[in-house]
Amino acid sequence: MDSSEDPPTAILALFQSEFAPEQKGLIDWGWLSDHLTSDILPALWEHIILCAVSVGIAVVISVPLGILCARYRRLYPPVTAITGFFYTIPSFSMFTILLFVIGFSVGKTPAIIALVLYSLLVLIRNVVTGLDSVPPETKDAARGMGLTDRQILLRVELPLALPVIVAGMRIAIVTVIGIAVIGAYIGAGGLGELIFDGITRDFPTLYLTGAVLSTLLAVTIDLLLVRTERLLSPWARRARGAN
Amino acid sequence: MIEFKGVSKTYSGSKEPVVKDLSFEIPDGDICVLVGPSGCGKTTSMRMVNRLIEPTNGEILIDGQKNTSMSGTQLRRKIGYAIQQTGLFPHRTIGENVGTVPGLLGWDKERTTKRVNDLLDMVGLAPDQYRDRYPAELSGGQQQRVGVARALAADPPIMLMDEPFGAVDPITRESLQQEFLRIQEDIKKTIVFVTHDIDEAIKMGDKIAILKEGGVLAQYDTPENILADPGSDFVSSFVGTDRVLKRLSLLQVRDMDLDPVNGNSDNLPQIDERLTLRDALSEIIGTGADKGLVVGGGNGSPQGTLSIEAIRALSNRETTDRETTGG
């Protein structure tokens, strides 16, 4: 297919005709439209996958761990301390340590490990808080009706805790999108690569595109997930409406 | 004296007024209770006295002066304010809480400290123990006492109290009510007191203003008169079908003319002379007797006997008096 025909390119061509040939400024729209499908979009996609995989792994670890911490309260302070410790270490430092101390080679693996470690604190904390917010009377009624502990967890507690858990996921995803940008420095790819590449080559079009796209990605996902959170708790919404 | 003159309040966007053309006077030193079902505008009316809410129509005069003649802030420093949840400042000590208005008025430290100590004593909290504690360390009942002390701090002539004893259990509430009445005997403030509880109104009020939903004044009179002669069906039903018994709770045994003790009084139930007639009646009926032996005089000695007949005669007589004098 002729590249000037697919929609994104056509839109960019429109911009191009608006601004070129007076366009001497920062962004070379021509270059952008040429490299959209070869460089930009793949970087975006790579970034999304990287973040999704990391948060996915983090959720798989955090939900069971969070449930354990909610039940066996003595676990909670040490878990919070450890995950909190990881959270406080600046990402750039974390990447460096993973590479030079632990000995990972550059690429996606150390990045994913770091991203997972960063997500744990928020996710575990929100799982616990979410479960805590389930009214004891509700659990009591469920037990009284003959549900097993497992059924109570799956059918009562987790659904009621879901909005808070999703809120945690939202914070985790948005944080991870930001940190993944830095991860490009150690070869994780994604939108950060556009930035670092652009800086090295002193090519504003490239690094600005990377910066703007990563910002847009983060903000869009944030807004989408806020919407989702509200949709997930129709009972809270109606109560708010009644007020 | 507090005067409401044609006071109305309608919130913008609302068609119905919350308070409608309210007019009445509260004499100095009286406790006037505003009572009624929810939505009757009692709290709104009270808050118009210290201008936390401004009336849409009408005016409120305090000692003949419009309450708009000074700024809201200045006005409020002259009016004591105690609310149901107390609103104690959690980050300040009890002593600092109570001393708030004196501080605003610029009292010097010594005067304030003395006043705080006196007030804490007055409400039954030992100053040395409680002055430096924080609200979170106190029980609900203790917090309410601090709320009252705080309202009294600058010795204002007027006080506004919005269900000040509402947030505690009935037993604590009763003792707080008694104590407050005792304090009022000494300090004689002019008080606007809001409650939804007719029994509290009857107990606390020198005058009661019964408000209907929509902020309309249904009746304004002494508790005795309202109970003896309800002005409308609404008042009747609000006051309760047991209003005759309620009237009996307004009098004490020692106020009655007692019959002499004759014959054997050993089987008679003993009635403390300080009991209300209602409680006395309850005691006597409970034992199956038709009269009781009244004891008192400071040493528990017999004062006379009180019969159920006498109590009934009193109720009848009062009602008849009412009817013949056109009450």
Add this chain to the structure above:
Amino acid sequence: MQDFIQVFQRPDFIKNFFVHIEMSALSVLFGILIAIPVAILVNRSDAASTFAINVGNIGRAVPSLAILVIIFPITGLGVDTAVIALTALAIPPILINAIVGLRQVNAQTLDAAKGMGLSGRQILTGIQVPIAAPIIFAGIRTSAVQVVASATLATFIGGGGLGDYIVEGFQRNSTAISLAGALSVAVLAIVTEVGFGGLQRAFTPKGLRIAAKRGK
């Protein structure tokens, strides 16, 4: 190991260390100076508060490197640019916490304060701000840690700071230099977190600490 210690003895290390701290401190300070007055201003209006919180939430989502990279074409390379970008990063947590903190002050407490005759300003400074202080401080703490971490990236726009060593280590393939940078920043971040934690406790009014302990 020798090489590692040698990095700290380099003359430029102290300089970069202080540049890092100064950048961070300045940005957080500016963040406070902007965020708190705004929070106080929007306190009166529900609509304005909500709007400001939404703006804050969006601001929080923005990746730190992205902000640095977007601003420097406009204002050039160097520390100044870094401070501008870091200030933008510092504002959202402080703003959100300040707004929420001021709003969550008990309505009854505020009613009692007004009913007793405290003026609007007295209520704000005497009641709202002290009660909101712990939450506001939590926001400042989050902001500070974030800024210290993000200041590492200032190296990419010529801002200096400890990130310089991490990059140098990568470029010269020197574990020692990279780690010296990485560990110093990590320690700095942890010290900031703990230090502000202590400040937060110090600024929590005693009455509130007691109330929290009793779960009130």
